[in-house]
Amino acid sequence: MPERTRILIVLTPPLDPSTGGVQMSTVKMARMLNSQGFEVGVFSFEAHGHRATENVALFSAPESGNVANKSNHAALVDAISRFKPHAVINQMPYEHAITETLRRASTVPRIGCLRNTLYSVRNNLDAYAENMLPRPIKALGKSAIGRAALLAFHRQRHAKDLRQILATYDRFVMFAEPNLEELAYFVPDYDPQTIALIPNSIPNVADRVPHKKKRLLWLARVSVHQKRADLILPIWRKIAPQLPDWTLDIVGDGPFLDDIRQEISRDRLPRIELHGRQSSMPFFARSEVFIMTSDFEGFPNTLIEAQSQGAIPVVVESYPMVRWLIRPEENGLLTRKGDVEGMARAVVDLCRSQDRLTNMAQGALRSVERFTEEKVAFEWRSLIDELIDTNPASSR
Known part of the structure; x- marks a missing residue:
């Protein structure tokens, strides 16, 4: 042998x-x-x-x-x-x-x-x-x-x-x-x-877009450095009044998690669920939109994992690789670095259009077959x- x-x-x-x-x-x-x-x-x-x-x-x-x-x-x-x-x-x-x-x-x-x-x-x-x-x-x-x-x-x-x-x-x-x-x-x-x-x-790509719920997802190490976890609640404050039947899931653990928990409790921010560190795929499968606030990444695994389950990434355009992975309106959306208002507006406009949600989710599946x-x-x-x-x- x-x-x-x-x-x-x-x-x-x-x-x-x-x-x-x-x-x-x-x-x-x-x-x-x-x-x-x-x-x-x-x-x-x-x-x-x-x-x-x-x-x-x-x-x-x-x-x-x-x-x-x-x-x-x-x-x-x-x-x-x-x-x-x-x-x-x-x-x-x-x-x-x-x-x-x-x-x-x-x-x-x-x-x-x-x-x-x-x-x-x-x-x-x-x-x-x-x-x-x-x-x-x-x-x-x-x-x-x-x-x-x-x-x-x-x-x-x-x-x-x-x-x-x-x-x-x-x-x-x-x-x-x-x-x-x-x-x-x-x-x-x-x-x-x-x-x-x-x-x-990525291990595989879903055969079809999974059944989705009215849920937005932020999933990463909960830190300010690189992942910019400090942006997710300011973004949600602008989204929540405009999407009253949607929920935000925050998945992950890290040094900024207690700050997020305290701010949610202090200001009684609605419809946010904190999950700690969990397996990511079930969240990608049920979420319509994946929000990514990172200042930089190498080759973002979570982005292509989200696409593999038809979760549409809305991402800060802060490093060259993301411009290579995201084709706006086809498999995701890009927003300017530091533009909390622009990120919130992009998410709200997307979630209000079922046609865009459907088309971009299908485009996301197609785009990651090569990975x-x-x-x-x-x-x-x-x-x-x-x-x-x-x-x-x-x-x-």
Whole structure:
């Protein structure tokens, strides 16, 4: 019987798909690679917090300290020695210490994966200045000169990181064409041969639009940073009087949830149900509209999951990928960043038109057929086979 091809995936957080996008994408990737006949191992730099995953050999760090602990790097080297992968996929290529350990431990093909937009800082300089600058000079970050200096500093530093990644990985996997625009901003002379484009995936797409209720959905980590959970109640305050028979579901957990709960109680905001962390698919299936307020995302899983169940996304147009995924009036709607009034108006107008709801829900189903695990798994198989077949160290 021929030897199965072994793939080792490396990440820094625990292997628990319920705790974050990288973790979820790792579990999906393992499932897709299994479907293509690969044997999959996962090494996590966290010692605890893992969830058992079917058909995955789990290797984890023995000590706390994550990437900063040298013993954990030794454990990665040991995992490579025992598992003997034909290729390694690093979900954290910006962690240059991991890259160096992989380079020293094995000569098999190395694949680095982008897991966010490259514009997360460029398009959110105010938040970057607030978080990064010392208090005495925070005001400088709000001036034109200060913002220009911050952007120049970030661009130079990020370009250095990207050049190091491109030089040390056999392929840098990005999601789709908008990422090439982002990459060219930082590294104008990048070699296209070092890049592969493979999107995130969804398990399946509903055969038809599920039966819908008059419900709007906001589902994400309940935080102000990135997800902008602070916008959902201001948006609802404008929607609620105009859609008196509709309900808002807020699904997720996070540091801003108590603030939302207190505001709902204090101001007696109507028809809002808080659900905490839950499986997302039942909510997508019953909701007419999915509201997404994020300042930035990489390749938003929840957006395409919503579309796969005919929940129409109304999304803040704040990063290039969303303009690639959403075709306005066909499979969703885009609104301007910071425009609470515009977001509310878009939702109300949509919900008042059954024809638009029906047509866009059907368009959403059609638009995500290309992201099914079956199709994306084939793209991963093609890339891995190509790299292994051209690398003598990976002979099978």
